[in-house]
Amino acid sequence: MVVSPQPGPVVVRAEGVSKLFTVRKDNTLKERIVHAGRRGRTHKQEYIAVDGVDLEIRAGTTVGLLGPNGSGKSTLLKLIGGIVSPTRGSVLTRGRMAALLELGAGFHPDLSGRENVYLNASIMGMSRAETTAKFDEILEFSGIGDFIDTQVKFYSSGMFVRLAFAVAVHTDPDVLLVDEVLAVGDEAFQRKCMERIARFRKEGRTIILVSHSAAQVQELCDRGVVLKDGKMVFDGQVNDAVAALRDVLEGRRVGEKPPPEPVKPIEVTRIEVLGEDGERRKSVEVGAPLCIRVHVRAREAMRTWATGFSIDTPTGQMVLASNTDRLGVELPAIAAGDAHMDFKIESAHFGAGQYFVNANVSEIIDIDTHVLMQGARFTMKGGPQNLGTVAASIRVS
Template identity: 55%
Template sequence: MSTDISESTPVDTRPNIVEIDNVAKRFTIRKDNSLKERIVTLGRAGKRHKEDFWALNGVSIDIKAGTTVGLIGHNGSGKSTLLKVIGGIIDPTKGSVKRRGRIAALLELGAGFHPDLTGRENVFLNASILGLSREETEEKFDSILAFSGIGDFIDTQVKFYSSGMYVRLAFSVAVHTDPDLLLVDEVLAVGDEAFQRKCLDKIRSFQQEGRTIILVTHSLGQVVELCDRAILLNQGQVVLDGNPREAVADFRDILEGRRLREKEQEQETAKEKHEEVAPIDEGTVVGVTAFAAGHAVGDPVAPGADLKIRVELEHPTGLTDWVCAIQIDNELGQVAYGTTSKRLGIELQPLRGRRTVELTLHDVNLGTGKYFINASLMDMSGRHLHDLPQATSFNTPDYPLAVGIVHARPEMAELS
């Protein structure tokens, strides 16, 4: 049987710039904080006063040259540890890491800078650490200074720099070393918007030049926009390695599950502390459900669907004049939509016992992502009687043609 070569999956012939084989990293957490306690607990008893924490456990990844890879996961998932292992900052407890080419790492704010040296002196110090000779640094110095935008502060001791100035100078040095592999850990979140755009433009130019970038960020939009591939870590292990949009969607589900577990624990703790719950006197938002019309709760809410939001409220004695308020936020906490029964001109019947209010939003066109619904019981003056923040959530499915909080079907034409 013959095989049509044109229909076969193309083989990526680019070499691996990083090879990570079954890497694990262990940290020891000590429970005896003072020197006196450590001396007392020396020997066998000392084992009871320390605990092993595996930040990474069995991670195996190959990264091709010329790709941009995003590492995502919640705090403590192992992202920064993996980046430090790749950069050779720390050694793995188990496994091996192979690297090739010049590496520039932006892993910690001000790493490689000496606080008592001036910015100028630190440029030469940091550049030498990253592999540049003094002659090469002198040749690039004006470009480094111009990119950083710190001007006359270049001859000031860096201990007087703001966090933004630290990052601007460190990033400027790193990108001017012509690295084959650039490691970036959250530092793009520091600095003003103009500098962040400049950094992103530099990263895009690196991509066009075929350089390899490994990026750790909590900005999921950056991962989708910049990365060819995303690796989702959870508890030191790789959960998903592949399409950035799929990895981001899975990560949002993990975050939501974690939030719900924390909320349940808080409620259980509150019940344990308060054996007798005070009677309700101002009313309560009991719960909220959301779903697309014709679909089950939990199904994605596709663009163009009618979104139904049901709010269950309660008042034991009766509330004559009241308002039901609903707000939809995206995963960054930005308001995507909000309204109230008062805004809609609806006069609700007196609230006595339990009541359900349903809001239907027709032809909803929200962009890809996870959205959270907040509900409030208010009086007519706008005073909040009870709030239920992030009462429930829903997902809007991936839309490959665009990004953003608003869904719109694009059509582009060349006019001239």
């Protein structure tokens, strides 16, 4: 992560910001005429999209807005960008702001791509002369080619995003707002976008990003803000923010531990991540050997038992799992007390990022199983050549 050595000035300040929308239940003209003469507002419902958010963002930081669907992420981003006005509170910003909020936002469907470049750039504060000077760079970055003179209503979603992002990053913004658009387009273009965002970070620009991809947020951001039902429930270091997001998605209060399970005849007590030398590891290099040590405690002697492990991304996506039954290993009888089992991974080829380790144990596989979730955590270190949860050695010939 790239963190500014000196905190910059505040470029975004939200003070007690709330946004209410009125949702009408009478969607037809007939229903509206019928309700027009009635008192009361039973045909209307107020929906609070953002509820009393206080937020400060300093220059040079990259902030990820996280949360489940309907949590208010996109609305907060629109409030920051001035696209919508707050119902209560205030939002103060400084510097040139480029907003890439919705697919094709600011594009007129009946105009060509070329005409829309000038239109969109002017909305973002660029003069016609400035746009002309950068037009070739915008076209090359977008990869649209000859389609630049085609009406954009004939564009695919990927072409929309390519052109819109190309315009946004060439307006020389102080603050760049990005809402989920990096989920559209091919992998090569996504990588190009992330490289441009990384360059912006090095140049000390401010980026505010909404994404459902925890891995993307971890790669790009140095701070995470988690929203739930319009309220901000966490603001801090990005890895902790991803853990807080998982709490929200699993229906827990942030930082709350899962409820205790009933007592089992054999339980997992802890999990360790070890290196080839048997020492504990908090970080592992891509391709290095890895050992998952599962510590268990039997309440009484047991003739049979089985254990297993899984490795997840911060959002709970399983990347690797196995157990003694799948490996064809029959464990010897276990005495009452503590014991452990080692699962040795000869070469760990996970993509760079953070991972959680879970483990389970039972007397008979999948019956009366005790599970310890997120008993260990480690970071996989790797270069920028790969994206995703799998790392591989790639060369071009």
